[in-house]
Amino acid sequence: MTAQGLKALIHLRNGADQEGRDILDALPVALYLTDAEGRLTYFNAAAVKLSGRTPQLGVDQWCVTWKIFLADGTPLPHDQCPLAVALKGGEIVEGMECLAERPDGTQFWFTPYPAVLRDEQGRITHGINLLVDITSRKFEQNQAAQAALLLSAIVDSSDDAIISKDLNGTITSWNKSAERLFGYTAEEIIGRPVTLLIPSDRQQEEPRIIARLKAGERVDHFETIRRRKDGSLLDISLTISPVRNARGNIIGASKIARDITERRRAEAEILRANRDLEQFAFSASHDLQEPLRGLKIYSELLARRYSSKLDGQALEFLGHLRAGATRMEVLVSDLLAYTQISKREEPEMVDANATLTIVLESLAGSIAESGARIDSGPLPVVPMHAAHLQQLFQNLIGNAIKYRSPERKPEIHVAAESQSDGWTMAVTDNGIGIAPEYKEKVFGLFKRLHSNEEYSGTGIGLAICQRIVAQYDGRIWVDSEPGQGSAFRFTIPRSRDGGG
Amino acid sequence: MAAGKSHILVVEDNPADVFLIRETIEASGIKVPIHIVKDGEEATRFFDNADSDDSAPCPSLVILDINLPKKHGIQILQHLRRSHRCRGASVIVVSTSTAAKDREDVILNGADAYFCKPSKYDDFLKLADLIREWFPKTTK
Known part of the structure; x- marks a missing residue:
């Protein structure tokens, strides 16, 4: 003044x-x-x-x-x-x-x-x-200071590495988890280029990330590899967001890095275990066929050539032997079919109406024998391997005939409903139905609800259906009223390229 | 030729199948001597022997199992096609595999026919048709 x-x-x-x-x-x-x-x-x-x-x-x-x-x-x-x-x-x-x-x-x-x-x-x-x-300015300052304090406490206590960099790729902040993950202390790394963390064969990633940030884009869950101070590599998932100043200009980026080494290792482990299991199931079922064939053919020869020389009980034993061998043959060949389902090539577009016609022809014998009436609504053209859709219809309609009610003739309806992301197809019957507690179990391998005397089968059919549907990222389930009937439904998503 | 009599060579390790193959040869009506060898090495030795000794037997038809001890059926097939005395023999491969690829593999390596071993006796007897078809007519 x-x-x-x-x-x-x-x-x-x-x-x-x-x-x-x-x-x-x-x-x-x-x-x-x-x-x-x-x-x-x-x-x-x-x-x-x-x-x-x-x-x-x-x-x-x-x-x-x-x-x-x-x-x-x-x-x-x-x-x-x-x-x-x-x-x-x-x-x-x-x-x-x-x-x-x-x-x-x-x-x-x-x-x-x-x-x-x-x-x-x-x-x-x-x-x-x-x-x-x-007072009000101090209050605001205080609030801001508290918020900043809280934020830095959150950043410091995060399990994820939280880093910021400017648009030149120079590191401007570095939290405790970043120290733990990459091995550099904040003092060592702040002011140094972020490319220090990028393995030499991935250096081209940084200019691309910077370009996206400058365009105001966020990079979400980008899974890549980074290098620690000691030179070792780690699998990480990066989320990078542009940081703007008060005027709204992009001045840098915040980067959240999550260590996914453990997850990657676990994923690889599961994949390997699954492949091993598939290989084992394939080899087992394949190699079992050979001795089984001998068993079958020689029990047949024994029955053909020596029946007159065997007494009643020996003939009965022989009958059990042959029935066992036959049943095992079906099991082994079903198991082999189960292990061979895989969508190795891109699916074709298959007309479900035509597929259904083929399946009904192959089931003509049991349809005639059971007096089943089968009708269908209009079915779509779906991105699947024809053999897979055929197997699905064959197993579901085959089951609908097999598990029919003793009180009425089977009535089976096949229908499809179009959804935004694909189709839901349904095979509905008026058979014996499934109790609620078994609705999940029926899709398990070798899971059977009935003795072989009541209904023959291997317990692989629905497991095959589930495996096929899973190959197409669909799902299968059953709605049922015990004693009234069942509706097996499965979804087939539209192919990713938008076809169908 | 010293070993003028034609015969059939069966390369099969499983005695159960040897028995069945014998019955199918019999059912085919072709009456020639049958030689049996039980593994891959024995089979290649058989051809080598024929090449070095003109009096040794040389088969007109080979019935060859594909999964054999010591040497795989494909190797035996290749060995046979290189033998100067036995290369002309007809070859029927018998196998449990139903895979199209296995069938292609053996045909590409010089087999004349492929027979998938069935699990019913009557179906097995159908091998007799192939034996009649591929047993060289001139030597019959």
């Missing part, structure tokens, strides 16, 4: 005219004047409002406030306040942040702007102080 300004203020205050005092009172900033000893000679309405008290002119000294504290909370005696210091000839402290308490216990933050007025001889004649209320 200039000396002229101060003089004008004092003139205003001393002016006999009411208008001058009204102007000071109307000022929205707390203001007071003192004599050379610091005793209050004037204060405005804003000063009363801010300090929460009405000072006594000529008695109150140095400040209008009740109690003052420094920003760190230590009490500040009135005679050491910035105006007191200034009046005592000390330096004028500007921009100090103080806390004050009102008589009612409430507090406020303020910044004093003290000044002194001197006469021609340079002696201090007056003091003046403006108290600017900064």
Whole structure:
């Protein structure tokens, strides 16, 4: 505040005219004047409002406030306040942040702007102080500081490495997990290029990532490989988002890196175990066929050539032997079929109506024998291998005939419903149905609900269906009312290229 | 030729199948001596022997199992086609495999016919038709 300004203020205050005092009172900033000893000679309405008290002119000294504290909370005696210091000839402290308490216990933050007025001889004649209320700004600062503190605590406690970089690819921040994951401390790595973390054969990834960030795009769950300080490689999933400044310009990126080494290892393990199991099932079922063939053919020869030489019980034993061998042959060939389902080549587009016709022809014998009535709605053209769809229809319709109710002729309906992402096909029957507790189990390998005397079968048919549907990322399930019938439904998604 | 009498060589390790093959040869009506060898090495030795000794027997027809101890059927087939005395023999491969690829493999390696071993006796007897078809007519 200039000396002229101060003089004008004092003139205003001393002016006999009411208008001058009204102007000071109307000022929205707390203001007071003192004599050379610091005793209050004037204060405005804003000063009363801010300090929460009405000072006594000529008695109150140095400040209008009740109690003052420094920003760190230590009490500040009135005679050491910035105006007191200034009046005592000390330096004028500007921009100090103080806390004050009102008589009612409430507090406020303020910044004093003290000044002194001197006469021609340079002696201090007056003091003046403006108290600017900064409570709301301090509150916001405090909030921001707390939020920043919380954020950095979150970043530090994260299991994921959280890194930021500028658009030149220079690392600008580095959390604790980044230290743990990559082996560099924050001190070592901040300010160095992020390419340090990228293996030499993947260096081309960085310019592509930067280009996407500059376009304002986010890179989500990008699975790649990065290099630790010790040179070892790790599988990670990266999510990289552009960071903007207050004006909305992209100034860098935040990068969240998750260690997926363990997940990758587990995935590879599962894949390998599955392949081993498939290979085992294939070899077992393939190699079992050979001795089984001998068993079958020689029990047949024994029956053909030596029946007359065998007594009743020997013939019965031979019958069991032959039935066992025959059943095992079906099991082994079904198991072999199960292991051979795989979608190695891209599926073709197959007309389900034509496929159904072929299946009904091959089931003609059992259809005629059971008196089954089979009808169908319009069926779609689906992206599948014809043999797979054929096997699905064959097994589901075959089951619908096999598990018919003894009380009525089988009525079987085949239908399809188009969905946004594919089709749901259904084979509905009026057979014996399935109790709710078995609805999941029936799809398991070798899972059978009936003895071989009641209904023959290997318990592989529905497992084959499930495996086929799974190959196309579809699912299969059954809705059933025991005693009333079942509806087997499966979904076939549209192919990814949008065909079908 | 010293070993003028034509015969059939059966390369098969499983005695159960040897018996069945004997019955099918009998059912085919072709009455020639039958030589049996039980593994791959024995089979290649048989051809080597024929090459080095003109009096040793040389088959007109070979019935060859594909899964054999010591040497695979394909190797025996290749060995046979390189034998200067026996290369002209007809070869019927018998195997349990129904895979089209296995059938192609043996035909590409010089087999004349492929027979998938069935599990019913009457079906096995159908091998007799192939034997009649491929047994060289001139030497009959």
